[in-house]
Amino acid sequence: MAERLNYAKVFPEGVHAVLGVEKVIRGSGLEPSLLELVKTRASQLNGCAYCIDMHTKDARAAGETEQRLYALSAWRETPFFTPRERAALTWTETITNIQQGHAPDEVYEEVRREFTEAELVKLTLAIAQINTWNRIAIGFRAEPGTYAPKPRAQA
Numbered sequence: 001m002a003e004r005l006n007y008a009k010v011f012p013e014g015v016h017a018v019l020g021v022e023k024v025i026r027g028s029g030l031e032p033s034l035l036e037l038v039k040t041r042a043s044q045l046n047g048c049a050y051c052i053d054m055h056t057k058d059a060r061a062a063g064e065t066e067q068r069l070y071a072l073s074a075w076r077e078t079p080f081f082t083p084r085e086r087a088a089l090t091w092t093e094t095i096t097n098i099q100q101g102h103a104p105d106e107v108y109e110e111v112r113r114e115f116t117e118a119e120l121v122k123l124t125l126a127i128a129q130i131n132t133w134n135r136i137a138i139g140f141r142a143e144p145g146t147y148a149p150k151p152r153a154q155a
Contacts, residue, residue: 002143003140003141003142003143004139004141005140007136007140018132018136025122025125025129029122030119030122033059033063033064034085034088036064037059037068037081037085037088037089038089038092038123038130039051039126039130040052040059040069040072041072041073041089041092041093041096042127042130042134043055043134044072045096045097046131046134047138048133048137048138050137050138050144050146051130052144053144053145056069061149065080083114084115087110087114087115088111090110090111091111091120091123091124091127095127096127096131111123
C-alpha cells in the first residue's frame with residue numbers, strides 16, 4: 001500500500017505536540033523495555049504494521065530478545081514475561097480494546113498490584129499514545145520497513 005500523505009509535513013505542529021507527549025512518556029520512569037512491549041502489543045492488536053516494525057526494531061536495539069518478541073502475541077501462554085509485564089500487557093489489551101468490557105474492576109485490581117497510582121497513569125497514557133500513533137499510521141498508510149532505530153548512546 002502506498003502512503004496516502006506525509007502527515008508530519010502537512011501538520012507539523014500537531015505531530016510536534018504528539019511527539020512532546022511521547023518525550024514525557026519516555027522520561028516518565030517506566031522501564032523502556034516495558035514501554036516497547038506495550039507499544040508492540042497494542043500495535044499488534046490494532047494491526048499497525050508500521051508501528052510493529054518500529055517497536056520491535058527499537059526493542060531489539062535496546063536488548064529485547066527475539067524469543068519474547070516472537071511470543072508477544074501469545075504472551076499468556078508463555079513463561080517469558082514477569083508479573084509486572086503481564087499486568088501491563090493485560091492493561092494494554094483492556095485499554096486498547098476499551099469497547100470490550102470498559103476496563104473491568106478485576107483487571108484494574110490486577111494492574112494495581114504491580115503499579116503505583118502514578119505508574120498506572122503513566123502506563124495508561126503510554127497505551128493511549130501508541131493507540132494514537134497506530135491510528136495515524138494506519139489512516140495515512142505509513143510504509144512498514146522504512147523505520148531505522150537511532151543509534152543508542154554509549155554509556
